[in-house]
Amino acid sequence: MQEYSKSNTSADFALIEEVPYFDIPAEDGNNNFDKADTRTYEDLDNEEKKNIAVIMAGVTSQEQRTDDHSKVLTPYFSNINLTVSAGETWGISSNDLIEARLLCQVIGNMRHYKSGRCQLGPLGTMKVKRRILPHIFYIDTHEMLYSDKIVLEQFMFATGRIPNVFSDADRQAKLLKLLENMGMGYIALSLISDLYDTEKLLLELLIASESDSRLIVCDWTGYTFSQSEIEILAKITERLRYLEKAVVITTMQPKLIGIACDSTLYLYNGEPVYCGKVTDLYAYADKVAFVLQDSNAQALGRILSYLLPGWRVKVSGNNLYLYNYTDKPLSTDDFYRLLSENALSPQIIKVNKGRVSNSFEELVEQYDLQKKSV
Amino acid sequence: MIYKKSLFNKEIRQSYIDSLSSRKRLSFMCLFLAMMTIVVYLLLQIMYDSVITELMPELMLPSYFTIAYIYNWVAYIFFASYFMAKYQSLTLSEISENKWYMLSKMGYNSIAIILYKMLTSISIVLGVYAVGFVIAMLVASILKFTMVWGYFLPSLASGALNVLIAIELILVISLFSDNKSTAKNRFIVALIICEVLKVISGYYRLVTNKVLMVDIANLFNPKFSVYPTLALTAAVILPLFAYLGARRKSNFYSLKNEVGGVTIVSYNDNRVIYPSKRGRHSVFSLPALLAKILLMLILLGSIAFNVLILIASLGSSTKEFSIFGYIPYIIKSSTMETAIYKNDLAVFKKIDSQYPLKAGDIVLFTSEKDSNEVFIMSVVRSDDDKVVADYLKYPVLVGSGELQETVNRNRVYGLFFGNYRIAGAIILFINTFPGRVLTLFVPLIMLFFYNQIIDFYKKLKNR
Incomplete structure (x- = not known):
C-alpha cells in the first residue's frame, strides 16, 4: 500500500487510497473568537505561510445595501478577519444569503472587495477576477458534470489526465472503492442526469479532492442537503482534511456546518458574530443543556426555574429548553437525580450535545442585546 | 467505454x-x-x-x-x-x-x-x-x-x-x-x-x-x-x-450564483444591491405567448380549411355549395387552359338569366340532355335565348368545335370570377391521406391533448 503524500505535486497525487476517518479534533473549550486572528500574510513566519490557504484582514464588501427607512448605505459585510489553514474545513453562514454568497465569491477570487486584504495562499488575489487559478477549486454549480455519463465513468474521465502508476482497470477499482468508502457506492453506476443536484455537488467535491488545488471553495448557499448527504459530505471533508486541503463551504444549513465542518464563520447583518472552531461554538454560544417534552410544560417550567437558580427556562409549546448560564455544569446524573427527588417525570428528556442552529440563535440574541445596550 | x-x-x-x-x-x-x-x-x-x-x-x-x-x-x-x-x-x-x-x-x-x-x-x-x-x-x-x-x-x-x-x-x-x-x-x-x-x-x-x-x-x-x-x-x-x-x-x-433576485445599480464606485421586486424570471413571456397564439391560429385555420373542403365535397352538380353567391370548383381537366388550369380552384359568381353575357366569358351551365351534368366553357356567342359555348383547349384526337354546346340561356347560372392556383394546390394536398393527417388529424390531436403533449415533452426533456 502506498502512503498518502501530503505534498502538493500532482505526481504525489493522493488518488484513491483508503482514508482513515478522524473524529472532529476536540479543542480546548476556550473561545477563540474573542481573539480572532487579525494577522496579515506578512506577519506570518515561513512555516505558517506554507500552511495558509486564505488570510483575510479587515475585508469589507464593495456591494452595499440600503436601509428601507434611513436610506443609509452599508456594506454587505465589513471587517472580516479569517484565516483558513491547510487541512481545515470552514463553514460560512449568515442570516442573509447574499452576504454569505458575496463573501464566498471574494474568497474564491470571483469578486472584488472594497477594503482590507485578502490573500489566497502564496499567490495572493488577482486583479482580474474569475480567472482560473491553479490553487483554487471553486464549485458553485452542479452542472460541471456530463449528464450522459455514469458516476464512475465521469470520475474515471475527470481523473484520466492525472499522472499515476495504476492501470485503467486498477484505477477504476480504486475509484469505485473510494466512492464506496465515501458512502456514494449506491450511485456509482447511476447516470449523472438521474442524480439529485446535491449528489452531483458531492461528486464534484470528491473529484476536486483529486485535483492539486490546495483550496476548495464551495458556494452552496442555494442548495439544501439531506441528512444522509451531509454524512457523505462529512466523510469527504474528513478525507480532504487528511489530504491537507483547505475547504470553505458557504451554506445556509447550520446542521451541515455542525456535522461536516470543523470551523465556522457566522455573519449577522454583515458583521462577524462568531469565527472559530465548531466545538468552541457550542461551549461559547449553545447554552441549552437539556430539552424536555411534556404536555404540561408550563407548570414543569415554573418548578424547574425555582429548582435551577441562574438557569433560563424557555417554554415553546410542549418543549422546555433549559439554558445553563451558571459557571457550574450540571451532569446528566445530577439532573436525573434532581428530577426524581422532586417527583418530576417529563415524558421525554433530551441531553443537548450542541447544535449549531441553537448556537447561531444565541449569538444573534447576544448581538441584539449588545446593540440595544449601546 | x-x-x-x-x-x-x-x-x-x-x-x-x-x-x-x-x-x-x-x-x-x-x-x-x-x-x-x-x-x-x-x-x-x-x-x-x-x-x-x-x-x-x-x-x-x-x-x-x-x-x-x-x-x-x-x-x-x-x-x-x-x-x-x-x-x-x-x-x-x-x-x-x-x-x-x-x-x-x-x-x-x-x-x-x-x-x-x-x-x-x-x-x-x-x-x-x-x-x-x-x-x-x-x-x-x-x-x-x-x-x-x-x-x-x-x-x-x-x-x-x-x-x-x-x-x-x-x-x-x-x-x-x-x-x-x-x-x-x-x-x-x-x-x-x-x-x-x-x-x-x-x-x-x-x-x-x-x-x-x-x-x-x-x-x-x-x-x-x-x-x-x-x-x-x-x-x-x-x-x-x-x-x-x-x-x-x-x-x-x-x-453561476450571481446574486439572484436582486438588481445591481452603480452608485459612487460601489455597487448597490436592491432586492428585485419581480425577481429575475418573469412568468409572462411575450414571444412565448405570441408563439402560442400563432400555433393556435394555425391549428384552428387548418381545421377550418378541412371543414370547408369537406362541406364543399358534399355538394353535387345539382346541389352546389356556395358561399355568399360564389361557387368554388376544383377543376379536374385541362380543357379550359390557358384561362383555368387543371387542379386550380376556380370560383364562379351566381348569375340569373337576365345577366348580359358576351363572347369570351367563361360560364357554368347544366347540359340540355342531363341537368346533373355541369359544363364550364367559354361563350362563343350569346343572344337572349341561346348561348353557344366551347372549350378553350381540345384533346389531341378531337377536332376543333366538335364538343361545342348550345344551351338555353336559363341553364347558364355561373360566371367565372377568378381562379386561385396556390389554393388549388393546397386543396389537392389536403385531399390526400398525408394531407388529411397533417392538417386535420395532427391539429385535432394537438387541440384536444395539448397539455398532455406538453407534459410528455417536458418529461422527455427532463429525462
Whole structure:
C-alpha cells in the first residue's frame, strides 16, 4: 500500500487510497473568537505561510445595501478577519444569503472587495477576477458534470489526465472503492442526469479532492442537503482534511456546518458574530443543556426555574429548553437525580450535545442585546 | 467505454451517441436524411398536376437534381433543429456551464478541449451530410431518373456549405449566450439573416438553375450570386473567431450564483444591491405567448380549411355549395387552359338569366340532355335565348368545335370570377391521406391533448 503524500505535486497525487476517518479534533473549550486572528500574510513566519490557504484582514464588501427607512448605505459585510489553514474545513453562514454568497465569491477570487486584504495562499488575489487559478477549486454549480455519463465513468474521465502508476482497470477499482468508502457506492453506476443536484455537488467535491488545488471553495448557499448527504459530505471533508486541503463551504444549513465542518464563520447583518472552531461554538454560544417534552410544560417550567437558580427556562409549546448560564455544569446524573427527588417525570428528556442552529440563535440574541445596550 | 479518456471519444459519445445501445445513431442519421428526402419527394409528387410544378420545378420534376435539392433542404432543416435540440452538448456552451473548468483543473489542456470540440462537431456534421447525400442518390436510383453526374458535386457543395455555416454560427453564438433559449433565438435570427442574404444575392436563382448547377465553378462565381463566396469566407473566419473566443472564455470561471433576485445599480464606485421586486424570471413571456397564439391560429385555420373542403365535397352538380353567391370548383381537366388550369380552384359568381353575357366569358351551365351534368366553357356567342359555348383547349384526337354546346340561356347560372392556383394546390394536398393527417388529424390531436403533449415533452426533456 502506498502512503498518502501530503505534498502538493500532482505526481504525489493522493488518488484513491483508503482514508482513515478522524473524529472532529476536540479543542480546548476556550473561545477563540474573542481573539480572532487579525494577522496579515506578512506577519506570518515561513512555516505558517506554507500552511495558509486564505488570510483575510479587515475585508469589507464593495456591494452595499440600503436601509428601507434611513436610506443609509452599508456594506454587505465589513471587517472580516479569517484565516483558513491547510487541512481545515470552514463553514460560512449568515442570516442573509447574499452576504454569505458575496463573501464566498471574494474568497474564491470571483469578486472584488472594497477594503482590507485578502490573500489566497502564496499567490495572493488577482486583479482580474474569475480567472482560473491553479490553487483554487471553486464549485458553485452542479452542472460541471456530463449528464450522459455514469458516476464512475465521469470520475474515471475527470481523473484520466492525472499522472499515476495504476492501470485503467486498477484505477477504476480504486475509484469505485473510494466512492464506496465515501458512502456514494449506491450511485456509482447511476447516470449523472438521474442524480439529485446535491449528489452531483458531492461528486464534484470528491473529484476536486483529486485535483492539486490546495483550496476548495464551495458556494452552496442555494442548495439544501439531506441528512444522509451531509454524512457523505462529512466523510469527504474528513478525507480532504487528511489530504491537507483547505475547504470553505458557504451554506445556509447550520446542521451541515455542525456535522461536516470543523470551523465556522457566522455573519449577522454583515458583521462577524462568531469565527472559530465548531466545538468552541457550542461551549461559547449553545447554552441549552437539556430539552424536555411534556404536555404540561408550563407548570414543569415554573418548578424547574425555582429548582435551577441562574438557569433560563424557555417554554415553546410542549418543549422546555433549559439554558445553563451558571459557571457550574450540571451532569446528566445530577439532573436525573434532581428530577426524581422532586417527583418530576417529563415524558421525554433530551441531553443537548450542541447544535449549531441553537448556537447561531444565541449569538444573534447576544448581538441584539449588545446593540440595544449601546 | 469507461476506460476511454480521449476527448474525441467523449465528444462523439456526448453529442451523437447517448447510450451504448445507440452506437449506430450516426449511420441512422444518414439513412434517416436519405429516406426523408425520398418521402418528401413522393409527397410532393401528389401535387405534380398543380401550379407547384410550374412555380417550383426544382422540387417537382423527376430528376437527380430534384432529389439533391430536396436533400439539401431536408438536411439543412434537420441539422438546424438538431443543433438547437443538442445545444448543450454540441456547442461551446460547456464553458459557461464550467464543465471545462473542472476538466482544466483536472489536467486537461483547454486548447485541446476547444479544438476537439470544434473539429468533432464540424467533421461529424459534414460527414453525416455527405454520406446521407450519397445514400439519397443511391436510393433515388430505383426511381430510374436520367443520370447527370454534373449535378452531384455542385449540389453537394452548396448543401454542405449551408450546414457548415449553421454549425459554425451556433458555435459562435453559444460563446455569447447566457442560456439555451437566448442562443436558440439568436441562432434562428442568424439563419433568417442568411436566408434573406440568399434571396437578395440571387442564390436560389443559381441553385435552382439546372444548367448552371452542372459546373461547381458557377457556384462560386459572383456574377451569378455573391452568397456562396461570402459563405465560404465566413466558414473560414467563424471557426477562428470561435476558437479565439473559446480560448479567452475558458480562462475564466463562469459565475453561476450571481446574486439572484436582486438588481445591481452603480452608485459612487460601489455597487448597490436592491432586492428585485419581480425577481429575475418573469412568468409572462411575450414571444412565448405570441408563439402560442400563432400555433393556435394555425391549428384552428387548418381545421377550418378541412371543414370547408369537406362541406364543399358534399355538394353535387345539382346541389352546389356556395358561399355568399360564389361557387368554388376544383377543376379536374385541362380543357379550359390557358384561362383555368387543371387542379386550380376556380370560383364562379351566381348569375340569373337576365345577366348580359358576351363572347369570351367563361360560364357554368347544366347540359340540355342531363341537368346533373355541369359544363364550364367559354361563350362563343350569346343572344337572349341561346348561348353557344366551347372549350378553350381540345384533346389531341378531337377536332376543333366538335364538343361545342348550345344551351338555353336559363341553364347558364355561373360566371367565372377568378381562379386561385396556390389554393388549388393546397386543396389537392389536403385531399390526400398525408394531407388529411397533417392538417386535420395532427391539429385535432394537438387541440384536444395539448397539455398532455406538453407534459410528455417536458418529461422527455427532463429525462
